Amino acid sequence: MSIQWELLALTPPGWGGLLLQGLLTSLQIAGGGYLLGLSLGIGGAFGKLYGGPVLRDLLECYTTIVRAVPELVLILLLYYAGTDLLNRILTSLGADTIDINGLAAGIMVVGIVQGAYSTEVLRGAIKAIPFGEIEAARAFGMPPLLMLRRVTWPAMLPHALPGLSNLWLIATKDTALLAVIGFTELTLATRQAGGATKAYFLFFCAAGALYLAVTLVSNGIVALLERRARRGLPSPR
Amino acid sequence: MIDKAAIANTPARETRPAGDLRKLLRPHRILLVLMAATLVIYMVMTMRWDWLPEYWPMLLVGVWHTILLLITSALLGFLLAVPLGLVQVTGPAPLSWLARSFCTIIRGTPLLLQLWLIYYGVGSLFPQIPEIRNSFLWPYLREAWPYGILALTLSFAGYEGEVMRGAFAGVPRGELDAARAFGMGRFTTLRRIWLPRAIHRALPTLNGDMVLQLKSTPLVATITVIDVYAVISRIRQDTYLVYEPLLFLALVYMCLTAILVMIFRYFEARIPTRGA
Numbered sequence: 001m002s003i004q005w006e007l008l009a010l011t012p013p014g015w016g017g018l019l020l021q022g023l024l025t026s027l028q029i030a031g032g033g034y035l036l037g038l039s040l041g042i043g044g045a046f047g048k049l050y051g052g053p054v055l056r057d058l059l060e061c062y063t064t065i066v067r068a069v070p071e072l073v074l075i076l077l078l079y080y081a082g083t084d085l086l087n088r089i090l091t092s093l094g095a096d097t098i099d100i101n102g103l104a105a106g107i108m109v110v111g112i113v114q115g116a117y118s119t120e121v122l123r124g125a126i127k128a129i130p131f132g133e134i135e136a137a138r139a140f141g142m143p144p145l146l147m148l149r150r151v152t153w154p155a156m157l158p159h160a161l162p163g164l165s166n167l168w169l170i171a172t173k174d175t176a177l178l179a180v181i182g183f184t185e186l187t188l189a190t191r192q193a194g195g196a197t198k199a200y201f202l203f204f205c206a207a208g209a210l211y212l213a214v215t216l217v218s219n220g221i222v223a224l225l226e227r228r229a230r231r232g233l234p235s236p237r
Numbered sequence: 238m239i240d241k242a243a244i245a246n247t248p249a250r251e252t253r254p255a256g257d258l259r260k261l262l263r264p265h266r267i268l269l270v271l272m273a274a275t276l277v278i279y280m281v282m283t284m285r286w287d288w289l290p291e292y293w294p295m296l297l298v299g300v301w302h303t304i305l306l307l308i309t310s311a312l313l314g315f316l317l318a319v320p321l322g323l324v325q326v327t328g329p330a331p332l333s334w335l336a337r338s339f340c341t342i343i344r345g346t347p348l349l350l351q352l353w354l355i356y357y358g359v360g361s362l363f364p365q366i367p368e369i370r371n372s373f374l375w376p377y378l379r380e381a382w383p384y385g386i387l388a389l390t391l392s393f394a395g396y397e398g399e400v401m402r403g404a405f406a407g408v409p410r411g412e413l414d415a416a417r418a419f420g421m422g423r424f425t426t427l428r429r430i431w432l433p434r435a436i437h438r439a440l441p442t443l444n445g446d447m448v449l450q451l452k453s454t455p456l457v458a459t460i461t462v463i464d465v466y467a468v469i470s471r472i473r474q475d476t477y478l479v480y481e482p483l484l485f486l487a488l489v490y491m492c493l494t495a496i497l498v499m500i501f502r503y504f505e506a507r508i509p510t511r512g513a
Contacts, residue, residue, distance in 0.1 A: 054265050068494040069487045070452040073466070077483045084479055169345075176347035180459060187350050191357070200361055204354035208346045215345035 015193035015203065022189030023210050025103070029178065029185065030171040032107035037114025037167070044119030045126060059119065066116035072177050078109045079181050102183045110174055114167055121163035126152065128159040157229040165222040172214055186210060280484070288476050289485075292468065299465035300489065306454045306464060310386055311447055314393025319432065321394060322401025336398060343395025348453050352388040356460040360384055385457035393450055397443065404439035405431065437508065444501040448494055465489055 044062070047055050066074065083100045090098065129152065137151040179188035190207040194200035321340065324332040343351070363369050363378055377383050408431055416426040436443075455466035469486045476482070 053263065054269070057266060057269055065487075065491065068448075068491045070455050070466075070490055072455045073483065073486050073490060077487060080479050081483070173347040176349040177456075179349060187347060187353070190350070191353060194357060198361065201354070201358040204350060204358050208342070208350055208354065211347060211350065212342060212345040215341075 015197070016206075018189050018193060019186065019203070019206060019210065022184060022186035022207075023214075026172065026175040026185040026187075027214070028103065029106040029110055029175045030168070032103075033110025033114055033174075034168055034171045036107060036111025037118050037171070038164075040111065040115025041118025041122050044115060045122035048119065048123050049126060063116045063119055066113055071113055071174055072180060074113055075109045075177050075181060078112060079105055082108065102178075106175070106178050106183055106185075109178075110171055113174065114171055117167055117170070118164065121167065122156075122160055125156045125160035125163070129155045154229075158226070158233060161222065161226050161229055165218070165226075168218060168222075169215055172211070172218070176211075284481050285476075285478060286481060288472060288478070288481075292472055295468050295471075296465065296489075299463060299468035300493075302462070303451075303454050303464040303466075303493070306382075306386065306389060306457060306462075307447070307451050310389035310393055310454075311450055313386070313390040314450075315397055315443075317390065317394035318397035318401050321398030322403075322405050322435075323427075325398070325402040326405045340395050340398045340402075343392055344399070348388065348392050349456050349459070351392060352385065352456055352460060355388045356381065356384040381461045382457070385460060385462045389450070389453065389457065392453065393446070396446055396449075397439075400439050400442045400446070401435060404435035407438055408434045440505060440508070444498070444505070447497055447501070451493055451497060452490070 044059050048059050051059070069077075083105060086100065087098065090096070133151055133155055134147070137147045142150065175185050176187040178185055179191065182188070184192070186207055190203045194203040197203070321336045324336045325340075328336070360378075369375060369378065412430055412434065413426060416430045421429065454464060458464055458467035458470060461467070466486065469482045472478070472482045
């Protein structure tokens with residue numbers, strides 16, 4: 001059996017274009033979900049560290065539940081229940097129901113899952129800052145925002161970066177789960193191409209190579225970022 | 238590098254001493270618990286749960302299959318992870334390179350893709366080979382679950398191989414030198430000193446990864462393996478209910494996670510950690 005490379009061609013008789021389109025969608029969801037998760041995580045970390053007791057308990061529930069339930073189940077729950085709930089609210093307000101864009105739903109779902117994990121990563125990183133550094137900044141009379149920019153942020157970054165880069169890689173791979181709810185990202189596009197041509201092996205390997213390329217490129221960028229964030233610090237080993 | 242475990246391992250809940258019940262039941266907590274209870278009662282009263290008794294036996298079978306999948310894939314995956322970690326630390330260069338590429342590939346691609354590659358790709362090659370069709374293995378290879386277990390096992394092995402590499406490398410050299418000074422052979426050293434010490438170091442990470450493994454089992458439902466997730470999908474198709482089966486499923490997984498965490502906490506408490 002020979003490999004039919006022409007099936008990977010970019011123009012329509014080949015399926016390469018569909019695969020690349022899927023990769024682009026996957027990256028869009030991963031990027032959007034990651035940013036949403038990061039903003040949820042920043043809020044969550046500050047809420048857990050400095051919030052009142054009620055807020056802290058609610059955030060604890062959020063992170064515990066999201067991390068105990070499989071992503072696939074969360075995606076289904078948030079996708080169906082989320083869109084259904086939104087439409088119910090809209091109808092009760094007298095507005096028309098809307099069809100929720102798959103891209104937006106995917107970003108929301110991945111973002112909420114990522115938010116729980118990044119809350120923990122950022123909380124740990126902020127807690128890892130020696131308290132004396134914050135005290136010193138206060139003693140200098142720095143206003144809170146300046147202190148955040150000059151002390152908390154740069155001191156936290158080396159601790160947060162490994163965790164945050166892991167989260168980015170998890171986000172890129174979590175987008176594959178959206179295939180299960182019928183959203184045409186890379187994995188589902190691959191399965192469609194495979195089903196149409198019966199060349200499953202070729203297409204799944206090609207998609208695997210694409211995911212792997214994303215991972216390896218990300219690793220390279222993270223290594224650069226980490227070197228910059230750690231400048232002036234002793235090397236980890 | 239991807240290290241899911243580092244994230245999963247941050248304790249889900251702050252450990253509280255057992256006697257601190259009063260601190261646990263501060264007024265706002267009681268209020269929150271009451272509000273949660275009201276919500277649960279409201280959901281029990283207003284939502285439809287009449288399907289539950291009818292599907293109860295199927296659900297139990299599904300939960301059992303999920304547990305079986307978890308245990309088999311974790312055990313086999315761990316057995317595979319030990320050599321994968323070991324050759325990366327001591328092995329000859331080609332073997333070490335192979336093991337490292339295996340871990341990178343597994344950790345760099347989504348499990349769903351690996352699963353579908355194995356089920357649709359490898360599964361579609363097998364029927365074309367007459368030797369396999371006529372062998373005693375064929376009745377099994379026609380089923381979906383061997384492919385599911387294979388994919389889950391390889392994935393677990395990929396993540397744990399990396400963990401074991403770190404654990405093997407982290408055992409102090411002096412202990413291995415001491416074993417050699419006692420006249421132990423290479424294999425005895427591995428069996429008596431190196432492996433136990435490495436597992437000991439890796440244990441906390443392994444616990445976190447078991448929870449992640451549990452959370453990846455529902456993916457096998459996409460290749461028609463009947464686990465608890467597949468049962469719930471079937472119920473959703475039969476009853477046209479949106480929320481109830483999914484909420485129930487989330488509850489099931491939360492219970493399974495809690496049980497898993499408790500089992501591991503028990504084992505970790507039994508193993509002495511001094512000087513780890």
